[in-house]
Amino acid sequence: xADLRNNFVxxxxxxxxxxxxxxxxxxxxxxxxxxxxxxxxxxxxxxxxEGPPVVNVNGPRYGAIWGADRRLxxxxxxxxxxxxxLYVNLREMKQVKMNWPDRALIASIMVPCEEEAWKAILPxxxxxxxxxxxxxxxxxxxxxxxxxxxxxxxxxxxxEMVVRWCKQYTRMPVITKLTPNITDxxxxxxAAKAGGTDAVSLINxxxxxxxxxxxxxxxxxxxxxxxxxxGYCGPAVKPIALNMVAEIARDPETSGLPISxxxxxxxxxxxxxxxxLGAGNVQxxxxxxxxxxxxxxxxxxxxxxxxxxxxHRDLDDITGRAVPNVTDWQYLNLNYIAKAKIDQDSCIKCxxxxxxxxxxxxxxxxxxxxxxxxxxxxxxxxxGCNLCVSVCPVENCITMEELPAGAMDQRTGKPVDPNxxxxxxxxxxxxxxxxxx
Amino acid sequence: MGTTQSGIxxxxxxxxxxxxxxxxxxxxxxxxxxLVASDRCYFCHxxxxxxxxxxxxxxxxxIRQISTGNPIGSxxxxxxxxxxxxxxxxxxxxxxxxxQACVRNTAEERPVEIGRLQRYATDIAMKENKQxxxxxxxxxxxxxxxxxxxxxxxxxxxLAVKGHEVVIYDAREKSGGLxxxxxxxxxxxxxxxxxxxxxxxxIGGIEVRHGQALGRDFSLGDLxxxxxxxxxxxxLAGVNALRIEGENAEGLDDAVDFIAALRQSKTKADIPVGxxxxxxxxxxxxxxAAVQAxxxxxxxxxxxxxxxxxxxxxxxxxxxxxxxxxVTIRHxxxxxxIALKDGKVAGIxxxxxxxxxxxLTTTGETGIIAAxxxxxxxxxxxxxxxxxxxxxxxxxxVTDAEGKTSAANxxxxxxxxxxxxDLTVSAVAMGRDAAEAINRAFAxxxxxxxxxx
Numbered sequence: 001x002a003d004l005r006n007n008f009v010x011x012x013x014x015x016x017x018x019x020x021x022x023x024x025x026x027x028x029x030x031x032x033x034x035x036x037x038x039x040x041x042x043x044x045x046x047x048x049x050e051g052p053p054v055v056n057v058n059g060p061r062y063g064a065i066w067g068a069d070r071r072l073x074x075x076x077x078x079x080x081x082x083x084x085x086l087y088v089n090l091r092e093m094k095q096v097k098m099n100w101p102d103r104a105l106i107a108s109i110m111v112p113c114e115e116e117a118w119k120a121i122l123p124x125x126x127x128x129x130x131x132x133x134x135x136x137x138x139x140x141x142x143x144x145x146x147x148x149x150x151x152x153x154x155x156x157x158x159x160e161m162v163v164r165w166c167k168q169y170t171r172m173p174v175i176t177k178l179t180p181n182i183t184d185x186x187x188x189x190x191a192a193k194a195g196g197t198d199a200v201s202l203i204n205x206x207x208x209x210x211x212x213x214x215x216x217x218x219x220x221x222x223x224x225x226x227x228x229x230x231g232y233c234g235p236a237v238k239p240i241a242l243n244m245v246a247e248i249a250r251d252p253e254t255s256g257l258p259i260s261x262x263x264x265x266x267x268x269x270x271x272x273x274x275x276x277l278g279a280g281n282v283q284x285x286x287x288x289x290x291x292x293x294x295x296x297x298x299x300x301x302x303x304x305x306x307x308x309x310x311x312h313r314d315l316d317d318i319t320g321r322a323v324p325n326v327t328d329w330q331y332l333n334l335n336y337i338a339k340a341k342i343d344q345d346s347c348i349k350c351x352x353x354x355x356x357x358x359x360x361x362x363x364x365x366x367x368x369x370x371x372x373x374x375x376x377x378x379x380x381x382x383x384g385c386n387l388c389v390s391v392c393p394v395e396n397c398i399t400m401e402e403l404p405a406g407a408m409d410q411r412t413g414k415p416v417d418p419n420x421x422x423x424x425x426x427x428x429x430x431x432x433x434x435x436x437x
Numbered sequence: 438m439g440t441t442q443s444g445i446x447x448x449x450x451x452x453x454x455x456x457x458x459x460x461x462x463x464x465x466x467x468x469x470x471x472l473v474a475s476d477r478c479y480f481c482h483x484x485x486x487x488x489x490x491x492x493x494x495x496x497x498x499x500i501r502q503i504s505t506g507n508p509i510g511s512x513x514x515x516x517x518x519x520x521x522x523x524x525x526x527x528x529x530x531x532x533x534x535x536x537q538a539c540v541r542n543t544a545e546e547r548p549v550e551i552g553r554l555q556r557y558a559t560d561i562a563m564k565e566n567k568q569x570x571x572x573x574x575x576x577x578x579x580x581x582x583x584x585x586x587x588x589x590x591x592x593x594x595x596l597a598v599k600g601h602e603v604v605i606y607d608a609r610e611k612s613g614g615l616x617x618x619x620x621x622x623x624x625x626x627x628x629x630x631x632x633x634x635x636x637x638x639x640i641g642g643i644e645v646r647h648g649q650a651l652g653r654d655f656s657l658g659d660l661x662x663x664x665x666x667x668x669x670x671x672x673l674a675g676v677n678a679l680r681i682e683g684e685n686a687e688g689l690d691d692a693v694d695f696i697a698a699l700r701q702s703k704t705k706a707d708i709p710v711g712x713x714x715x716x717x718x719x720x721x722x723x724x725x726a727a728v729q730a731x732x733x734x735x736x737x738x739x740x741x742x743x744x745x746x747x748x749x750x751x752x753x754x755x756x757x758x759x760x761x762x763x764v765t766i767r768h769x770x771x772x773x774x775i776a777l778k779d780g781k782v783a784g785i786x787x788x789x790x791x792x793x794x795x796x797l798t799t800t801g802e803t804g805i806i807a808a809x810x811x812x813x814x815x816x817x818x819x820x821x822x823x824x825x826x827x828x829x830x831x832x833x834x835v836t837d838a839e840g841k842t843s844a845a846n847x848x849x850x851x852x853x854x855x856x857x858x859d860l861t862v863s864a865v866a867m868g869r870d871a872a873e874a875i876n877r878a879f880a881x882x883x884x885x886x887x888x889x890x
Contacts, residue, residue: 068476348543351482367483393479394544 002307003314004300006040006104008280009173009198009258011131013040013104016303016315017271017296020262020283021046021108021134021177024293026082028092032099037293038300041104043201043283046081046136047089049111049121054080054143060221063210063230074236075286076210078221078228080142081110086124094128105129106175110136110148113158115165122170132173135162135197137188138204140181140231150204153179156191163195175260178202178244180237185244186251193257200248201260201283203241205231234286238264242277246326249278266295268302275315276322330424335417337409338384338400340364340377346397349373353388353398361387380410441736445688445810447709449734455705458732462623462758463527463553471557474550475504481540486551489538491858491866492519496535500554512562513569515555519869520594521587523563523633524616525862526556527625530721532754534862563636572642573600578879581606581664583651586614587861588670588851590637591868592875596668597642599876604664605643608650612638614672616861618697621725622705623732630700652822661846666875669824669834669842669849670868673817679717683775688782692716692726692814699729711810713737715785717772718814720750720859726812727764738764739806743771743790744797750859773803775811784808819853830855840871848875 006016018041019025019034026045034042048054056079065074082089097105107130111117125133136143137153144150152158159176166174176192178185180203189200207229209219219227241263248254261279265271266287274282287295312318342353342365354375357365364381365388366374377388384400392398403409405418425432439450450458466474478500486496495514502511515522529535531552539548562569578601582589585607593603611617613630620630638645649655651671660667676691678684688711695708702708710733716723719742731738740759742749745768749756759766769790776784784807789800819832828835828843833855840848850867851857857864 069473348540349481349485350479350540351484352479355482373483373485 002304002312004304004307006281006315008104008260009132009175011041011104011106011173012102013281014102015040015296015300016275016281017041017299018043018104018106018260018281018283019288020285021106021136022285022289023077023079024285024288027084027089028096031092031096031105034288034293034296035096035100035103038296039103039293040281041106041131043106043108043134044089044093044130046108046110046139047086047121047125048081049117050086050124053083053085056080056083057223059223063220064234065210065236072234072286072290074208074210074232075234075289076208076221076230076232077205078141078223078230081108081136081139086121090124090128093125093130097129097131104131106132106134108134108136108177110139110143113147113152113162118162118165119169122166122172126170126172130172132175132198133166133170134175134177134201135166136177136204137162138177138179138202140179140205140207141229150179150181153177153188153204154182156187159188160191160195163192163197167196173198175199175201177204177262179204180240180244180263181207185247186254189248189251189254189257193254197257199258199260199280200254201262202248203237203244203263205233206237206240208232233264234290235264235266235270238266238270238273242273245274245279246277246323249320249323250326266290268299268306271299272303272306272318273322275319277326278320278323280315280319331422333420333422334426335419335421337403337416339379339382339403340384340386340388340398341401342375342377342388342398343396344376346394347375348394348397349375350393351375352391352393356387356391361385382411439734441712443712443809445709445711448706449710450706452704452706454734455732459622459626459705459729461626462621463556465560466550466553466557471503471508471554474554475500477541478504478549479540485538485540486535486549489534490518491534491860491863492522492525492869493866494518494522494555496551499558500549500551503554503558508558508561509565509567511558512567515559516562516569519862519865520591520637521616521633521861521865522555523559523636524587524625524630525865526552526559527629528616528620529862530752530754530860533752563632566636566639568639570594570598570640572597572640575602576600576879578602578665579604579663580666580668580875581660582668582670583607583660584614584670584672584851584853585609585612585634585645585647586670586672586851586864587616588672588864588868588871589614589668590634591865592668592670592848592850592872593643593868594637594640595869595872596875597640599872601642601665601876601879603643605645606649606651606655607645607647608653608674610647612645612647614670618700619693619722620700620861621696621729622699623729651824656823657825657827657844657847661844665846666878667847668840668868668871668875669847669853670851670864671819671834671849671853673819673852675818675820676813677816677818679772679813679815681772681774683777683782686775686777686782687780688809689775689811689813692718692722692812693817695812696722696725696729699733705733708733710735711782711808713806713808714739714810714812715806715808716740716812716814717785718742718812718816719744719748720814720816721752721755722817723812723814724751724755724759724764726814728759728762730810730812731762731764735810739808740764740766741770741772741785741787741806742766742768744792745769770804771797771799776805782809782811785811817852833857839874840867841874846878 004015021043061079063076139149176197261274262283354365499511499514536548612634616630714730716727770787774786789802848871851864
């Protein structure tokens with residue numbers, strides 16, 4: 001049995017699966033149910049400052065896009081931070097932490113960008129026995145209009161300043177939650193680190209209009225005839241999140257900074273991908289909001305079984321393992337040559353590989369051979385682009401086969417060069433030419 | 438109250454049972470089911486299903502239109518190729534046509550439900566009476582169509598679209614041909630055949646004259662004289678004879694008449710059926726008769742076919758359907774003699790057969806099956822009359838690839854021509870293509886308009 005116990009900046013949990021700060025963690029009732037289902041930790045839905053709580057819209061707060069058989073692929077929400085009284089939340093957090101001492105309980109916080117506001121709330125949170133705090137610098141809708149959430153996360157100097165206040169006024173570990181609604185995720189991560197953060201978590205949701213009601217010409221979800229952008233999440237955002245996690249993990253300035261990975265994690269496999277790209281643990285929301293809390297059981301067993309099958313003993317064995325293999329395009333080996341190969345036994349003859357190659361790529365797949373419908377790769381035209389693999393409905397029917405060194409590339413008429421060579425030294429690269437001169 | 442009394446009787450079942458037994462074999466898909474089913478289509482390039490369809494409907498496109506919430510656009514894609522797409526969706530043996538060719542069979546042995554999806558889209562368009570076609574400006578050309586079956590209707594519709602005037606002659610009281618008289622009732626419920634005829638004819642420019650039989654009320658010569666072109670979609674009006682003792686006994690009936698009577702009956706309770714029924718034949722007609730005899734309350738129904746299972750024209754699906762309704766299918770049995778009692782059918786003596794060097798021979802061994810009713814479903818024949826010197830081969834009209842017969846300005850299609858496939862969808866394709874050919878012939882004969890100097 002693989003050891004799934006997680007130690008994230010000193011916060012211990014029985015597994016690396018936390019529920020992200022969001023509707024599922026709004027109150028004790030939900031969190032109790034989550035812990036019963038097996039979640040390793042929760043980040044309590046974001047607390048605001050003392051006083052009259054925020055209010056939410058009373059119409060639809062969520063929108064979705066669907067794939068086959070109405071499977072939810074992308075999700076969007078316009079719900080704000082907790083709309084319950086601060087003290088009710090604090091009381092419940094304290095009780096839940098007492099009930100579940102082995103689980104991680106993190107308080108997400110969003111108060112105005114003023115030192116006094118942070119100074120005021122931190123002791124209140126600390127008193128609950130929470131294991132740490134997460135600074136919500138990511139919420140892209142509503143709160144950002146009031147100068148909080150993503151409005152802070154988009155200004156690295158503010159991030160650094162607030163993190164520094166938090167480190168000054170609490171002994172709790174500080175996790176800084178980043179917004180993806182920026183052009184370079186490394187900048188806010190570096191700022192958080194400079195401010196002394198213990199970790200970053202990402203991604204928060206992405207600005208989005210999930211769909212438009214074509215009868216009423218209004219964005220969905222529509223509240224009384226009008227809509228606003230929401231925060232996009234769910235399976236569709238995973239690739240964006242993975243890239244941002246990897247960018248921070250491989251940036252020399254932030255390398256080694258603990259990361260809590262968030263963004264469309266739905267299965268154990270998604271979670272494993274975040275871990276190997278440098279996340280110390282993961283946070284989940286949309287998958288729970290789609291299927292309920294029980295999904296964590298699949299995640300735990302899937303991760304554990306995969307680790308057992310591959311001989312990985314614990315999370316340290318896998319965290320960051322893929323980071324060294326993430327590189328810039330310019331360092332990719334241009335002498336690596338692969339060709340698509342279609343397994344005729346598993347080909348169902350849908351013809352999609354042919355038509356996409358013919359219409360949109362390199363005209364490298366046959367449609368007929370000897371007058372019979374037959375799909376075969378022409379090695380003298382194939383550039384190895386992987387489009388056919390991407391569109392083939394049968395898994396493993398089309399594979400990319402590496403040409404061994406010395407083998408003839410029929411397309412170029414040259415043998416495969418065994419040496420690694422990248423763009424930085426390529427003769428067509430003007431920079432490389434200059435360097436040579 | 439039902440009865441298992443011997444003899445040929447109506448009302449064998451309680452009334453409500455008839456309604457259940459003759460309800461829709463494949464109920465319509467609802468919107469959600471259609472979306473799920475359409476999502477399974479891979480949108481194949483040069484799709485095998487499309488090639489397998491005799492009318493070459495763009496199946497991937499119409500299914501994609503369903504999946505994107507555009508069933509009306511989907512229906513147009515279907516009707517562009519097959520104006521009787523609604524009936525074909527119900528009666529096509531899809532398991533041997535489009536759905537057999539579906540690549541999902543290779544992937545997981547379960548094709549996309551093309552037939553039911555086609556019905557989904559066409560039902561919506563027809564329910565809304567959405568008309569997709571308007572007539573071109575009148576050409577002044579007149580065409581006679583003989584037979585208001587699938588071939589004739591498809592031909593007439595396409596001709597009307599092109600702006601020609603069409604008169605359809607049909608010997609029966611209603612239009613539709615086999616769609617109205619020749620298909621099991623549970624495949625086309627709610628008088629769909631007539632609704633479809635109305636839908637097709639609403640294009641305008643088509644007059645239908647019922648009760649007009651070729652050879653009795655008019656001849657081909659009359660038509661070629663009065664019209665610019667003639668299309669023959671005559672179908673097969675005759676039935677093969679058994680040529681055995683007792684052939685004319687009371688209780689020995691033609692399956693096609695039984696099927697037609699069932700279709701014209703509202704309640705089905707008025708259709709008499711034997712307690713023990715034997716159906717002779719191995720095609721779709723045999724299955725339709727046998728299954729419906731069982732659904733009418735016959736206690737025992739046996740299909741006897743003189744060759745093996747692998748030779749049956751009825752599709753695997755139809756054979757399974759019959760079995761599921763309790764019909765027994767027996768092979769390698771050839772009728773030898775009708776056993777009579779008081780001049781009525783009492784049973785049938787059959788002789789075992791086998792193949793010897795590819796030829797069917799009898800083994801000499803015989804057996805008797807008791808029956809109070811026997812249906813012949815051993816094939817239909819073309820009854821030629823009033824056709825003058827038209828060229829025939831193997832008892833069918835000879836045409837070229839475009840449906841043109843040996844006679845000037847006469848085209849033909851459907852079951853009555855050599856190469857006819859006994860399929861609604863093939864008849865539609867032949868009627869449609871003949872209309873295109875007629876239209877081309879008209880265009881070729883009309884001098885090009887030239888500029889006036």
